[in-house]
Amino acid sequence: MHSLIAEVFEPQTWLEERVYELLELHGIRQPREIRVSELCSAYGIELWDIAGRSRAHPHPYLPGRFVIAVDHSLPLPQRREKIAHELGHLLLHEGMQPWGKDAMIDWQEAQANHFAEHLLMPYPMFGPLLENCSRYEAPSRLAAIFRVPLSLAQKRFDRLLSRMYAKGHPLIW
Template sequence: MDFPYTPTPFERWVSDTLINAGILSPSDICAEKICSAFGIEYTAHFGIAGSKTTDDGSYIVTDKRLHRPEQHEQFMHELGHVLRHYGDQTNMPDMFRKYQECDAEVFAMYAAIPLHMIDFSRPYSYQSLANEFNVTPRLALKRIENITQKIIWEQNQQQMICEPKAVPYDISQKSAETQRIMNQLKSQLQQKGESYEFKSLL
């Protein structure tokens, strides 16, 4: 599949991981099917969310009090911990814990609206994306902004490559011999009435 931008390695990894697990369409992105594919125990209860991996296996708990899309996003966040992280956050340095939380947040965005399920020929709105992938409008908007920023960045990078910027030629930074030759050329051009503003390309 062709994409309008180059996905990050993380984004590709999330998409490839889901594809290998048979998660191929928005209807597949449900806790039951994902847990079955990855061998994870899952439950929802009236309490805080969490996840843990032990020698006996992995499990995820979500907060049943949340609305369905919020609970789904919470599940995806905890899935990121299960698939990507090790260790007990209560016994790790604060900076490393924050890194894991940030990583799980990005994972949740990529996994809730995976790259391989986005039809880039369609004119999505954040609301239509939220409805199709059963996420909150906030996450759908965040994913759209993420994709838009990547497309704009790549277009700007390509423009910079194709259209190098001309800058004034700084003769004071050149050797004495180069300065002598350039001054001689400048003098000759002045005698002919031609411009002598030298430029170099970055």
């Protein structure tokens, strides 16, 4: 793979910048250090295993605290993605979902999805991981290293290719 220019890995949005600051605040510099359960714990958020749809909600016994309830039957990569998504809701939206406002809910869901992508697969960590790797092998390699679903790794890698193209970098490696 051609050497990637640092500007491709620089934050391009407010949300991406905030997530990278969060990672820096917690000293997270390597994929193996991205432990969503520890991040939740750092913010006083409890993780509960449930049977059913994953969600975040106020803690039933501790005012001002929250719970992320995650379907216990999910494989680890999907579980990490769900926790990161719900953590995004809590950190960005304080767990609030207004009723009857479909456009607002769609916006919050999209924002929580992007939060999860940036948190679980930060672009600055991609560079050395993609050395000596074809663009066809990259998504599965990234999925394994970042412990995320292949679909998320593919989406994130496709966005990186789009970003490289937009910045005028070659997409052949």
